[in-house]
Amino acid sequence: MIKVLVVDDEPQIARALRINLSAHGYEVTTAADGAQALRAAAAVVPDLVVLDLGLPDMDGSEVIEGLRGWSKAPILVLSGRAASAEKIAALDAGADDYVTKPFDIGELLARVRAATRRSGPGSESPVTAIGPVTVDLAAREVRKDGEEVRLTPTEWQLLEVLLRNPGKLVSQRELLHRVWGPNYDRETNYLRQYMAQLRRKLEADPARPVHLLTEPGMGYRFRP
Amino acid sequence: MIKVLVVDDEPQIARALRINLSAHGYEVTTAADGAQALRAAAAVVPDLVVLDLGLPDMDGSEVIEGLRGWSKAPILVLSGRAASAEKIAALDAGADDYVTKPFDIGELLARVRAATRRSGPGSESPVTAIGPVTVDLAAREVRKDGEEVRLTPTEWQLLEVLLRNPGKLVSQRELLHRVWGPNYDRETNYLRQYMAQLRRKLEADPARPVHLLTEPGMGYRFRP
DNA sequence: TTCGGCCGTCAAGAACGCGTCAAAGGTGTC
DNA sequence: GACACCTTTGACGCGTTCTTGACGGCCGAA
Numbered sequence: 001m002i003k004v005l006v007v008d009d010e011p012q013i014a015r016a017l018r019i020n021l022s023a024h025g026y027e028v029t030t031a032a033d034g035a036q037a038l039r040a041a042a043a044v045v046p047d048l049v050v051l052d053l054g055l056p057d058m059d060g061s062e063v064i065e066g067l068r069g070w071s072k073a074p075i076l077v078l079s080g081r082a083a084s085a086e087k088i089a090a091l092d093a094g095a096d097d098y099v100t101k102p103f104d105i106g107e108l109l110a111r112v113r114a115a116t117r118r119s120g121p122g123s124e125s126p127v128t129a130i131g132p133v134t135v136d137l138a139a140r141e142v143r144k145d146g147e148e149v150r151l152t153p154t155e156w157q158l159l160e161v162l163l164r165n166p167g168k169l170v171s172q173r174e175l176l177h178r179v180w181g182p183n184y185d186r187e188t189n190y191l192r193q194y195m196a197q198l199r200r201k202l203e204a205d206p207a208r209p210v211h212l213l214t215e216p217g218m219g220y221r222f223r224p
Numbered sequence: 225m226i227k228v229l230v231v232d233d234e235p236q237i238a239r240a241l242r243i244n245l246s247a248h249g250y251e252v253t254t255a256a257d258g259a260q261a262l263r264a265a266a267a268v269v270p271d272l273v274v275l276d277l278g279l280p281d282m283d284g285s286e287v288i289e290g291l292r293g294w295s296k297a298p299i300l301v302l303s304g305r306a307a308s309a310e311k312i313a314a315l316d317a318g319a320d321d322y323v324t325k326p327f328d329i330g331e332l333l334a335r336v337r338a339a340t341r342r343s344g345p346g347s348e349s350p351v352t353a354i355g356p357v358t359v360d361l362a363a364r365e366v367r368k369d370g371e372e373v374r375l376t377p378t379e380w381q382l383l384e385v386l387l388r389n390p391g392k393l394v395s396q397r398e399l400l401h402r403v404w405g406p407n408y409d410r411e412t413n414y415l416r417q418y419m420a421q422l423r424r425k426l427e428a429d430p431a432r433p434v435h436l437l438t439e440p441g442m443g444y445r446f447r448p
Numbered sequence: 449t450t451c452g453g454c455c456g457t458c459a460a461g462a463a464c465g466c467g468t469c470a471a472a473g474g475t476g477t478c
Numbered sequence: 479g480a481c482a483c484c485t486t487t488g489a490c491g492c493g494t495t496c497t498t499g500a501c502g503g504c505c506g507a508a
Contacts, residue, residue: 074342084328091334096342097321098335104308110315111322118320118342140393140442152495153441189498192455207456216454216505376484413487416466431467440465440494451508456501463496473486478479 001027002116005046007037007063008078009056017050020105021112034058038066046073048116050108053079053090061093068094074115078103128163130211130224133202135163142202149201154179158194159202162212162222171219195220225251226340229270231261231287232302233280241274244329245336258282262290266377269364270297272340274332277303277314285317292318298339302327352387352448354435357426359387366426373425378403382418383426386436386446395443419444 004026008014011032018028029044031037034055041049049067053060064075074096079086082100090098097111128135133144137160142149151159157179162170172191176184184190195214199206213221228250232238235256242252253268255261258279265273273291277284288299298320303310306324314322321335352359357368361384366373375383381403386394396415400408408414419438423430437445 084331087328087331088334091331091338096338104311107308107311107315110312114315114320139391140439140445141391150439154496156442187497188454190496192457193497196456214455378485411486412465414485416468417486420467438466449508451506453504453506455504457503458499458501460499461497463494465494466492468490468492469488471486471488473484475484476482478481 001025002048003027003029003044003046004112005037005041005044005049006030007032007034007049007055008052009033009054010052013052013078016105017108020109024109026112034063034066037063041067041071045071047119048073048112049075050112051075051077051095053077053081053086060090064090064093064095072119074119076108076111076115128166128224130202131204135159137163144202151198151201155194155198155201158191159198162220166222166224169215169219169221173219175219191220225249226272227251227253227268227270228336229261229265229268229273230254231256231258231273231279232276233257233278234276237276237302240329241332244333248333250336258287258290261287265291265295269295269362271343272297272336273299274336275299275301275319277301277305277310284314288314288317288319296343298343300332300335300339352390354426354448355428359383359426361387368426375422375425378418379422379425382415383422386444390446390448393439393443393445397443399443415444 002025004021006014006017006021006028008017008030009032014030014032018030021028029040029046031040034057037049037051037055040046051060051063055063060077060079064077067073067075075094076097076099077090077095078099078101079090080101087098096115099108099111126136126138128137133142133149135142140156142151158175161175161178172188173185175191176187180187180190195212196206199209199212203209203212211223213223215221226249228245230238230241230245230252232241232254233256238254238256242254245252253264253270255264258281261273261275261279275284275287279287284301284303288301291297291299299318300321300323301314301319302323302325303314304325311322320339323332323335352361357366357373359366364380366375382399385399385402396412397409399415400411404411404414419436420430423433423436427433427436435447437447439445
């Protein structure tokens with residue numbers, strides 16, 4: 001989840017921002033003055049900072065410089081002052097954007113999206129570990145003892161359904177529907193066929209599976 | 225020198241921007257409409273684009289998407305429209321900043337500085353090495369054993385999508401969408417054709433590719 | 449014990465997808 | 479207008495994958 005630090009001394013604005021940002025899936029921390037802001041930034045390490053310039057204890061550029069000393073997170077400045085000199089000062093101090101109050105909340109969210117989009121995609125994909133095997137669903141990559149394992153498209157689909165329901169029993173019907181389509185209900189021989197192939201490729205001892213389990217009469221289960 | 229592409233159909237504004245930006249040490253190219261803009265962008269590969277939305281031939285978001293297809297350069301939008309919906313649309317299309325006319329030239333320059341500051345030092349030499357081949361995405365230059373290799377525009381787009389997802393499998397659908405547009409879903413013969421050309425130009429042994437790999441039935445993958 | 453259901457395994461032909469070659473449109477340049 | 483280059487389109491051989499059918503083992507029920 002993307003972490004946003006909101007710095008504003010006016011409680012109603014801070015509250016409005018917290019509500020709107022949370023509603024859009026951001027994890028929000030708030031601070032009411034510059035000192036709090038710097039402390040909070042060090043604690044939570046935000047991915048983006050929304051900073052009101054009219055703080056009681058410090059000048060806006062001081063806060064920006066304090067953050068820029070160690071963080072590269074985008075800083076989006078809010079301010080009641082529309083004078084160009086103010087904007088220029090803030091931007092040159094290290095801010096990434098400058099919005100004057102009153103502002104449209106939709107526009108602010110769009111600017112937040114634009115700012116996070118730039119720095120965002122530096123994350124790696126989650127990897128599922130199955131004993132000696134690692135599965136990277138996003139990259140579509142399977143490794144067994146470091147060696148690359150090739151799966152066919154159908155094998156991938158089947159494995160993906162199981163891995164996305166870890167520990168849960170998935171009925172044969174659901175597996176058939178999600179891999180082969182809604183018209184397949186009774187072709188359990190397909191499942192037998194492909195589960196065997198998956199076990200052959202992923203399990204240490206395919207005859208005695210530990211992670212890709214059969215529940216006779218019901219379906220199959222992936223145990224992490 | 226930082227290269228800026230200015231796109232504006234009003235000559236006086238384009239001229240004013242050119243003069244001001246040049247005076248501050250930027251290398252400026254101008255374009256008067258969307259088609260010119262996209263062609264100029266492909267030719268000079270700018271580090272930043274200043275884009276007026278009121279172009280005669282194309283919609284603003286089209287231009288933005290056309291650029292975003294292959295370039296990560298910051299896009300600073302100029303517009304006479306102050307409506308929030310316009311701003312949100314432009315920002316979500318891929319723009320980095322939105323300034324309403326009339327604007328203060330000092331503020332614009334500050335926003336240009338802020339935008340270039342981000343991408344400037346952060347973007348470490350984006351040269352990708354593929355065995356005996358080096359690819360410089362920013363400079364649009366490919367060298368094989370020191371010799372320069374020429375790629376067509378389509379080849380560039382395809383290669384860029386793959387290189388920006390190192391190790392990750394990119395589905396044929398996504399490749400078609402990002403290179404040919406959202407209306408192409410099943411034209412996998414295009415992919416076969418152009419992947420073969422890329423391998424012929426980049427791989428040491430095009431018949432046995434090591435870096436541009438096929439995942440049958442799924443897509444293609446670039447392995448560093 | 450015998451029977452029937454269910455699962456794992458093996459082995460075939462059928463169908464599909466990929467790489468390749470060749471050639472026809474389209475666009476800009478000289 | 480001729481030319482070169484790039485894109486689009488069609489067709490073919492080949493390897494892989496999918497589909498389908500059949501067989502034997504295990505287990506619970508009769």
